[in-house]
Amino acid sequence: MEHPGQYLATMRDAAPLVHNITNFVAMNVMANVLIAAGASPAMVHARAEVAEFAGIAAALTVNIGTADPEWAQGMEEAAAVMTSAGRPWVLDPVGVGATRFRQELCARLIEARPTVVRGNASEILALAGTAAKARGVDAGDSVAAAEDAARALATRTGGVVAVTGAEDFVTDGTSGLRVGNGHALMTRVTALGCSLTGVVGAFCAGQPPLEATAAALAYYGIAGERAAAQAAGPGSFQVAFLDALHAVTPAEVNASARIVPV
Ligand SMILES: Nc1ncnc2c1ncn2[C@@H]1O[C@H](COP(=O)(O)OP(=O)(O)OP(=O)(O)O)[C@@H](O)[C@H]1O
Ligand SMILES: Cc1ncsc1CCO
Ligand SMILES: [Mg+2]
Incomplete structure (x- = not known):
């Protein structure tokens, strides 16, 4: 990818209104992450509205x-x-392998053809019907083990699938990209994967989903690297991460993104 920073610049110019139906754990973290990144989040979940x-x-x-x-x-x-308006929506299948309720709900949501599915390796494997080694909402599988499942799922939805972990993988079923940015401290703070799903949604507003998703993952990982350089542990990392999401520029994304085609 030539200029991944351009996707950040376009997102910030638009400051898109991102509607999030998310979990109680993620609501505050995710709203702060989206504001720091430059989007305009709203956490709205009541069925009535x-x-x-x-x-x-x-x-x-x-x-x-x-x-x-x-x-x-x-x-x-x-x-x-969103589907009938031609606007993007992103599915985060948290802990989908854990219970029948989650599996049945995700099966229906997959039928509704999400623009992007973003999950950890165990979640993408579980969606594909492959046995996964998840522990509740946490991954127990490598990203590499979920690449075939990701391609198959993308073919099924006609959209993009992003598997995150030590090295992220993004595919539309045909093309694939690996994104190498990130830091292990990102797994030591809750809801940073959920919040990433929001950032992917923000980048996909008015931009092509495969490239926008890869750019979002690189940007997020770069912010994680920058924050980790100042953090003493998960607590100070969480604060530094918000600062970094705010501070990282499109030029820094262009210079530091590690996105390679596969
Ligand atoms: N070992 C690692 N090294 C570097 N970056 C990582 C590592 N593990 C995860 N990440 C990064 O952390 C971010 C969140 O991805 P992760 O796969 O942990 O989400 P998740 O499991 O859905 O998280 P959660 O359920 O807590 O919200 C991504 O940007 C990913 O690249
Ligand atoms: C910890 C946790 N439990 C349900 S959702 C969630 C946020 C991370 O996925
Ligand atoms: Mg998750």
């Missing part, structure tokens, strides 16, 4: 981390609004 709210959003993200049946119906209704 999600379809109407999706109608004014530039992108939607759907995260099943603490869903219940009422939320689940709202997720499907909001996703349908």
Whole structure:
């Protein structure tokens, strides 16, 4: 990819309204991450209003981390609004392998053709019906082990699938990109994967999803690297990470992104 920083610049210029139906753990973290990145988040999950709210959003993200049946119906209704309007929505299948409720909900959401599915390796394997070594919401599989499942899932949705971990993998079923940026401290703070899903949504507003997703992952990883250089542990990392998301420039993304085609 030539100029991944351009996707950050375009996102910041637009400051897109990103509608997030996300879990209770992620709500505050994710809203702060999106504001620091330059987007305009709204965390709206009540079934009575999600379809109407999706109608004014530039992108939607759907995260099943603490869903219940009422939320689940709202997720499907909001996703349908985005699909019929031709606007992007991103699915985060948190802990999908753990329970039947999560599996059945994700099966319905996959049918609704998400623009991007962003998950850890165990979640992408579980979506593909492959046995995964997850522990609840945490991954127990390598990204490499989930690449075939990611390609198959992208072919099924007609969209993009991003598998995150030590080295991220993004595919539209045909092309693939690896993104090498990031730091292990990103796994020591809760909801940074959930928050990344929001950033992917922001980058996908009005931009081509494969490239926008890869650029979002590189930007996020670069912010993680920059924050880790100043952090004493997970607590100070979380603070430094917000500062870094705010400070990283498009030029820095162009210089530091490690995105390679596969
Ligand atoms: N070992 C690692 N080294 C470097 N970066 C990592 C590592 N593991 C994860 N990351 C980065 O952390 C970010 C979050 O990805 P991760 O796969 O941990 O999400 P997740 O499991 O869904 O997280 P959560 O469920 O806590 O929200 C991504 O940008 C990813 O590249
Ligand atoms: C810890 C946790 N539990 C349900 S959702 C969530 C956020 C990280 O996925
Ligand atoms: Mg996750």
